[in-house]
Amino acid sequence: MKILKKVAAAAIAASLAFTLCACSSSGGNAKEGSVYWLNFKPEIAAQVKKAAQSFTEQTGISCTVKTAASGEYEQTLTSEMAKDNAPTLFNVNGPVGLKNWQDYCYDLTESELYENLSDKSLALKGSDGAVYGVPNTVEAYGIIYNNAIMNKYFSSEKKKTKYSSVSEINNFTALEEVVEDMTAMKDYLGIKGVFANTSMSAGNQWRWQTHLANMPFYYEFKQENPQQSTVLTGLKSAQVKFSYADSFKNIFDLYINNSTTQPKLLGSKSVDDSMAEFALGQCAMVQNGNWAWGQISGVKGNTVKKEDVAFMPIYTGIEGEESQGICIGTENYFAVNNSADEDDIAATMEFLNWLFNSETGKKYVVNEFGFIAPFKTFSEKESPADPLAKSALDWMNREGVSSVEWTFACFPSETFKDDFGGALLKYVQGQSDWDSVVKAVKDSWAKQYKLVNG
Amino acid sequence: MQKSLKKYFPVFALPTVAAFCVSFLIPFVMGLYLSFCKFTTIKKVSFVGIKNFVAIFADEGFLNALWFTVKFTVVSVITINVLAFVLAYILTRGLKGTNLFRTTFFTPNLIGGIVLGYIWQIIINGVLKYFDVTITYSAKYGFWGLVILMNWQLIGYMMIIYIAGIQNIPKDLIDSAAVDGAGRLKTLTNVTIPMVMPSVTICLFLTLTNSFKLFDQNYALTDGAPNGETQMLALNIFKSFYNTSGSKGTGQAKAVIFFLIVGVIAFIQLVATRNKEVEN
Numbered sequence: 001m002k003i004l005k006k007v008a009a010a011a012i013a014a015s016l017a018f019t020l021c022a023c024s025s026s027g028g029n030a031k032e033g034s035v036y037w038l039n040f041k042p043e044i045a046a047q048v049k050k051a052a053q054s055f056t057e058q059t060g061i062s063c064t065v066k067t068a069a070s071g072e073y074e075q076t077l078t079s080e081m082a083k084d085n086a087p088t089l090f091n092v093n094g095p096v097g098l099k100n101w102q103d104y105c106y107d108l109t110e111s112e113l114y115e116n117l118s119d120k121s122l123a124l125k126g127s128d129g130a131v132y133g134v135p136n137t138v139e140a141y142g143i144i145y146n147n148a149i150m151n152k153y154f155s156s157e158k159k160k161t162k163y164s165s166v167s168e169i170n171n172f173t174a175l176e177e178v179v180e181d182m183t184a185m186k187d188y189l190g191i192k193g194v195f196a197n198t199s200m201s202a203g204n205q206w207r208w209q210t211h212l213a214n215m216p217f218y219y220e221f222k223q224e225n226p227q228q229s230t231v232l233t234g235l236k237s238a239q240v241k242f243s244y245a246d247s248f249k250n251i252f253d254l255y256i257n258n259s260t261t262q263p264k265l266l267g268s269k270s271v272d273d274s275m276a277e278f279a280l281g282q283c284a285m286v287q288n289g290n291w292a293w294g295q296i297s298g299v300k301g302n303t304v305k306k307e308d309v310a311f312m313p314i315y316t317g318i319e320g321e322e323s324q325g326i327c328i329g330t331e332n333y334f335a336v337n338n339s340a341d342e343d344d345i346a347a348t349m350e351f352l353n354w355l356f357n358s359e360t361g362k363k364y365v366v367n368e369f370g371f372i373a374p375f376k377t378f379s380e381k382e383s384p385a386d387p388l389a390k391s392a393l394d395w396m397n398r399e400g401v402s403s404v405e406w407t408f409a410c411f412p413s414e415t416f417k418d419d420f421g422g423a424l425l426k427y428v429q430g431q432s433d434w435d436s437v438v439k440a441v442k443d444s445w446a447k448q449y450k451l452v453n454g
Numbered sequence: 455m456q457k458s459l460k461k462y463f464p465v466f467a468l469p470t471v472a473a474f475c476v477s478f479l480i481p482f483v484m485g486l487y488l489s490f491c492k493f494t495t496i497k498k499v500s501f502v503g504i505k506n507f508v509a510i511f512a513d514e515g516f517l518n519a520l521w522f523t524v525k526f527t528v529v530s531v532i533t534i535n536v537l538a539f540v541l542a543y544i545l546t547r548g549l550k551g552t553n554l555f556r557t558t559f560f561t562p563n564l565i566g567g568i569v570l571g572y573i574w575q576i577i578i579n580g581v582l583k584y585f586d587v588t589i590t591y592s593a594k595y596g597f598w599g600l601v602i603l604m605n606w607q608l609i610g611y612m613m614i615i616y617i618a619g620i621q622n623i624p625k626d627l628i629d630s631a632a633v634d635g636a637g638r639l640k641t642l643t644n645v646t647i648p649m650v651m652p653s654v655t656i657c658l659f660l661t662l663t664n665s666f667k668l669f670d671q672n673y674a675l676t677d678g679a680p681n682g683e684t685q686m687l688a689l690n691i692f693k694s695f696y697n698t699s700g701s702k703g704t705g706q707a708k709a710v711i712f713f714l715i716v717g718v719i720a721f722i723q724l725v726a727t728r729n730k731e732v733e734n
Contacts, residue, residue, distance in 0.1 A: 075696055
């Protein structure tokens with residue numbers, strides 16, 4: 001009798017526990033499922049692992065993380081998705097990536113994650129209007145400068161320009177004057193060049209064929225349709241005029257002619273080289289984004305002080321650019337695998353909510369990942385402490401300044417970017433003139449658009 | 455004996471046949487099918503007919519890559535085999551330190567292609583620095599860089615095969631040639647070369663297919679720069695597979711054509727050189 005009672009009690013307790021967790025999520029049972037996150041950012045691989053561990057400790061749901069090597073995400077994702085144990089949580093890099101993966105994305109329209117997004121327009125929507133990707137961070141890029149070197153210039157008596165601080169540089173003409181004067185004084189300033197090298201080796205051209213290329217296309221698509229997001233306009237453009245090619249040339253020429261490295265040798269330089277030059281104080285400026293702080297501070301013997309580092313917009317000589325800010329956007333969208341088990345999907349949702357809602361999760365996001373998280377659940381205090389993220393937030397909130405969208409999300413394919421980069425490489429090596437760059441860009445866009453859109 | 459062989463044949467052959475099926479035959483057949491499909495992962499595919507094959511020939515990148523590959527293959531097959539044979543010939547003369555030299559020449563073959571590619575990129579860029587350019591400056595540099603790299607890597611291996619071939623020539627043949635009054639050159643052209651034809655077959659086959667299928671070295675050394683002009687077929691296939699969304703099917707179709715080309719060339723070569731082999 002006693003035994004029977006015990007058994008009954010245990011059974012009741014068990015069923016109670018079961019109903020309790022069953023309530024916590026709709027559809028599948030999160031406790032039964034597991035999370036498999038294929039992480040996109042190799043620079044935070046260790047931190048992501050730690051977060052997954054602490055999630056498992058707190059909830060008992062198992063969570064595996066795998067990080068794809070730099071530049072290998074698409075390959076890794078393709079092979080992982082074909083397996084039986086496919087990732088439940090993966091990264092889509094924007095509308096072009098979504099085209100490839102939409103059939104595999106779970107509809108997130110009803111999710112808490114989307115609900116908490118501070119600006120709903122940031123979400124990645126499919127052609128059917130449903131939400132398939134939610135950004136996990138907002139990133140910014142522009143020209144990073146070292147204020148210590150800039151101030152040395154501005155306080156020098158030998159300078160020939162009228163400017164006396166970085167804040168007075170608010171268009172291309174000013175930037176050009178200052179940079180060229182600085183180049184003339186580079187021995188005095190103790191630098192090898194004003195800009196870090198324009199890295200052009202294979203796999204290291206994205207700062208130019210993607211990020212810098214953003215500027216002319218942002219203005220082109222904005223001119224075409226000022227009401228609409230430039231990304232949407234771009235996605236529908238079968239052809240481009242590249243009408244702001246000259247402004248691209250302005251800034252690109254400024255980069256390569258005032259660089260630490262002479263143009264013909266740029267073909268062997270990498271982004272790491274650039275960031276090292278900046279960290280060691282061999283140059284005053286470098287074009288990159290807030291993710292680069294880890295790289296700068298990680299260089300051995302670096303001389304750059306935290307408080308001296310900040311962003312400046314990329315001025316290219318376009319009318320009215322005095323009110324232009326830095327480039328703000330993202331290419332990191334979380335997507336959930338719709339062909340995963342219901343339990344696994346529930347577990348993944350649970351994980352996402354934990355990451356962006358719970359105190360522990362948020363701490364990881366802000367302090368360890370260094371994400372500027374675009375969610376309502378994050379207070380103003382909960383933002384990363386590194387100087388570039390701070391500078392980015394400062395630019396985002398500045399009055400009278402409008403940020404530049406990440407228009408490059410609409411570039412038709414990686415091959416387009418490679419073609420653009422290849423043309424630039426020939427140009428810097430002096431083997432072709434600027435017109436052939438313009439032609440290559442236009443041709444490649446038309447061709448790739450046709451390939452991708454059939 | 456015969457009977458028990460027959461009886462146990464399946465037992466002994468099964469593991470290999472199974473492995474061959476799983477890792478080669480099945481993927482191959484699937485690959486053939488996929489070349490007629492549009493797909494992102496092989497779990498969800500839709501049949502599109504010959505559209506993928508049509509798309510290939512609209513893509514001048516593929517034809518350029520094909521032409522570059524052919525040029526590269528011709529040059530490297532000739533240089534590798536000639537140099538390997540010369541080395542093998544010298545190192546079977548009984549010179550001092552022969553073993554040391556053989557080992558040294560063979561070592562590069564033990565290093566992986568990707569690593570070699572990056573190492574040679576540094577070396578070549580280091581040299582070209584004196585001329586204020588880099589390997590990406592012109593397709594010519596990339597081409598010769600690849601040829602040098604492949605020579606450096608494969609000569610040692612081919613040399614070993616030639617050495618084995620030369621050592622297998624019966625001594626009496628050489629002796630009788632000498633008795634007949636043949637000089638060194640005559641012996642080489644009329645005795646040694648015909649007798650090592652089996653090695654030539656193998657070496658030609660290996661260098662031909664290796665050069666044609668080259669990927670790692672190409673990827674690491676130039677990655678197709680400048681402007682895809684030094685892109686070989688395998689790299690071109692890889693890039694259309696991953697770099698343009700929705701063109702995985704086209705990449706797969708390219709791979710099928712690639713297979714056919716390599717297959718046909720290798721077959722022709724085997725038949726042609728087999729005919730020249732002398733029965734011992």
